[in-house]
Amino acid sequence: MIRRINNKPLGELLLERGIISQAQLDQALDTQRDKGGLIGEILVDLGFVKEDDIAQALTAQYGFPYLPLGNYDVDADITAIIPGRVARQYLLVPIDKIGNNLTLAMSNPLNVQAIEDVELLSGCSVQTFVSTSSDIKKAIEKYYKDKE
Amino acid sequence: MDKKVNPLSLNSRSIKQKLMVAFQLMSILPFLVCIYLLSIYIFPKFGFKFDILLYLGISAFLAIVGLMVIKEVFDRLTSVTTEAKCIAAGDISRQLQVQHGDEVGELGNILNQLTQRIRSNMDELKDYSAKTAEINIAIQKKIMVLSNLMQISGFISEGSKFDQILKIAVEKLRSLANSEISFLLIKDELKNSFLMKVADGIQADYLMTIEIFAQEAIYEQLFNLHKLMILDAQNVLPDSLSLDLQAKLRVKNCLAMPIFLDASIKAVLGIANLQDNFSYNQEDIELLDIFSKQIAVAIENGILANRVEKLEIKDALTGLYNRCFIENRLQEEIKRAIAYQRPCAFIIFDIDDFKDYCGKFGLICAESALKEIAALILGCITDIDRAGRTDDDEFSLILPEKNKRQAQEIAEMICKKIQASFGMDQDGGKCLTFSAGVSENPLDGVQVEQLILKAKELLRKAKAGGKNRVMVF
Numbered sequence: 001m002i003r004r005i006n007n008k009p010l011g012e013l014l015l016e017r018g019i020i021s022q023a024q025l026d027q028a029l030d031t032q033r034d035k036g037g038l039i040g041e042i043l044v045d046l047g048f049v050k051e052d053d054i055a056q057a058l059t060a061q062y063g064f065p066y067l068p069l070g071n072y073d074v075d076a077d078i079t080a081i082i083p084g085r086v087a088r089q090y091l092l093v094p095i096d097k098i099g100n101n102l103t104l105a106m107s108n109p110l111n112v113q114a115i116e117d118v119e120l121l122s123g124c125s126v127q128t129f130v131s132t133s134s135d136i137k138k139a140i141e142k143y144y145k146d147k148e
Numbered sequence: 149m150d151k152k153v154n155p156l157s158l159n160s161r162s163i164k165q166k167l168m169v170a171f172q173l174m175s176i177l178p179f180l181v182c183i184y185l186l187s188i189y190i191f192p193k194f195g196f197k198f199d200i201l202l203y204l205g206i207s208a209f210l211a212i213v214g215l216m217v218i219k220e221v222f223d224r225l226t227s228v229t230t231e232a233k234c235i236a237a238g239d240i241s242r243q244l245q246v247q248h249g250d251e252v253g254e255l256g257n258i259l260n261q262l263t264q265r266i267r268s269n270m271d272e273l274k275d276y277s278a279k280t281a282e283i284n285i286a287i288q289k290k291i292m293v294l295s296n297l298m299q300i301s302g303f304i305s306e307g308s309k310f311d312q313i314l315k316i317a318v319e320k321l322r323s324l325a326n327s328e329i330s331f332l333l334i335k336d337e338l339k340n341s342f343l344m345k346v347a348d349g350i351q352a353d354y355l356m357t358i359e360i361f362a363q364e365a366i367y368e369q370l371f372n373l374h375k376l377m378i379l380d381a382q383n384v385l386p387d388s389l390s391l392d393l394q395a396k397l398r399v400k401n402c403l404a405m406p407i408f409l410d411a412s413i414k415a416v417l418g419i420a421n422l423q424d425n426f427s428y429n430q431e432d433i434e435l436l437d438i439f440s441k442q443i444a445v446a447i448e449n450g451i452l453a454n455r456v457e458k459l460e461i462k463d464a465l466t467g468l469y470n471r472c473f474i475e476n477r478l479q480e481e482i483k484r485a486i487a488y489q490r491p492c493a494f495i496i497f498d499i500d501d502f503k504d505y506c507g508k509f510g511l512i513c514a515e516s517a518l519k520e521i522a523a524l525i526l527g528c529i530t531d532i533d534r535a536g537r538t539d540d541d542e543f544s545l546i547l548p549e550k551n552k553r554q555a556q557e558i559a560e561m562i563c564k565k566i567q568a569s570f571g572m573d574q575d576g577g578k579c580l581t582f583s584a585g586v587s588e589n590p591l592d593g594v595q596v597e598q599l600i601l602k603a604k605e606l607l608r609k610a611k612a613g614g615k616n617r618v619m620v621f
Contacts, residue, residue: 036487083590085593114551
């Protein structure tokens with residue numbers, strides 16, 4: 001499978017696209033050093049960006065399609081492909097499966113290892129969509145209520 | 149000195165002979181002289197006279213009676229002498245028959261008194277020697293106790309295994325106390341109970357199953373107390389405690405002493421038996437006291453050793469991390485992986501047929517192989533990965549930021565390198581191979597136990613599948 005190798009961190013991507021300033025990125029990185037956490041979530045928490053901004057930046061930069069999960073229903077058969085713990089840890093939700101192709105909504109489609117894990121787990125090749133973190137968290141809460 | 153004995157001298161004769169000579173000189177000879185004179189000078193003049201013959205007869209009779217009296221005295225004297233000789237030869241049980249109040253009788257009495265005194269002295273001596281023997285036995289026993297204690301101290305200072313020390317101490321206590329049973333109950337702070345740690349003697353198997361819980365009456369009222377507990381013919385416990393204890397331990401008599409550390413009870417040491425009308429003595433209590441102190445030292449030492457072990461993070465032989473560290477570290481890495489939406493892989497390697505290898509080539513060879521393997525593993529991993537030796541022939545790897553596929557690659561690379569280094573072409577068939585199981589967070593779980601369990605399960609699959617392989621699913 002051909003996958004675009006990209007090591008560019010999300011913070012730099014947002015900086016390049018002029019969504020945040022260098023000072024804001026520095027502040028977010030300081031916060032990350034102090035308290036830990038993901039840079040995207042920190043920037044959102046600090047109010048420097050909106051979740052949609054991040055999703056759109058990823059779409060524009062890498063060509064991942066954007067999927068607003070709010071009004072999307074997923075079959076239980078599909079969610080059963082991936083255990084709750086994997087969905088929660090990697091922040092992704094399976095949304096559709098056609099043939100041997102599994103479609104995922106992810107907040108960070110650059111997490112190649114997560115995609116590999118899902119491929120290993122499902123035996124399918126994976127297509128990724130970008131969604132906002134909060135949408136995915138809501139979806140996980142909805143579909144994986146009783147599960148681990 | 150060679151003194152020539154004159155046959156005519158009276159000095160060498162016995163008193164009897166001497167007195168016989170004296171008697172003859174005093175009576176028979178003058179009598180014979182008289183008869184001679186009478187027959188020469190008087191009888192020829194007056195002719196034979198009957199009355200003279202009568203006088204002579206009376207004189208002769210008197211002389212014989214005198215002789216008899218002297219003989220009787222001397223016979224007794226002789227018998228006293230014979231008896232005295234026997235006594236002198238060692239027969240002090242003899243008693244002289246004294247019938248007369250004369251000097252010979254007195255002599256007999258004196259001899260009797262003397263033998264009596266000797267006899268009582270000898271009895272006293274016998275008493276003393278019996279006492280000395282008893283003291284010797286007591287000393288011997290004390291020395292035995294001391295030497296046994298020294299031996300236990302030796303084990304403690306040598307750092308022998310904790311359980312082994314306790315077992316030896318309890319066995320020795322039983323043999324020294326000459327008791328049918330000895331036991332050691334250890335307090336389990338978490339479960340709040342006394343658990344039988346060591347039991348020795350009859351029905352030891354049954355005793356080993358005993359656990360005394362906090363809700364039982366004997367727990368608070370007998371064992372969890374700061375004092376000695378005695379149950380025997382003279383000491384009966386209050387209420388139904390005697391029966392409870394006898395039923396619980398299946399014994400009749402019991403002597404138990406608490407063992408303290410930092411003013412709290414850690415264990416109870418005891419001896420027990422099944423005899424009727426039995427009473428414990430001070431000696432038993434002292435023995436138990438000494439042993440309880442010794443066991444307190446062993447327990448304290450065990451706790452300290454345990455603490456040191458917990459602080460250690462490296463395996464002494466290979467320099468890799470130990471099991472405890474690996475498990476703690478894996479927990480941290482999993483937390484980090486969850487927080488940063490990253491994977492974290494965990495691999496367990498096991499050397500195939502390592503026991504056979506040890507049996508064939510010996511411990512030294514096996515240890516050097518383990519060291520080599522450790523170095524080889526370290527050469528295949530990055531700075532953020534952690535390698536540990538988690539069992540005799542088991543190695544574990546924590547690979548943060550790596551998913552199952554990446555971990556599989558690393559596991560396979562290590563297995564190949566092991567095969568290359570310890571392959572079939574080794575001298576004397578010293579070949580070694582690795583089997584491995586790879587688990588990952590989040591695929592196989594979010595807890596350390598889940599990852600370890602999964603990796604072990606996969607490792608078993610790898611072994612069952614023919615060894616020298618890596619299993620990921």
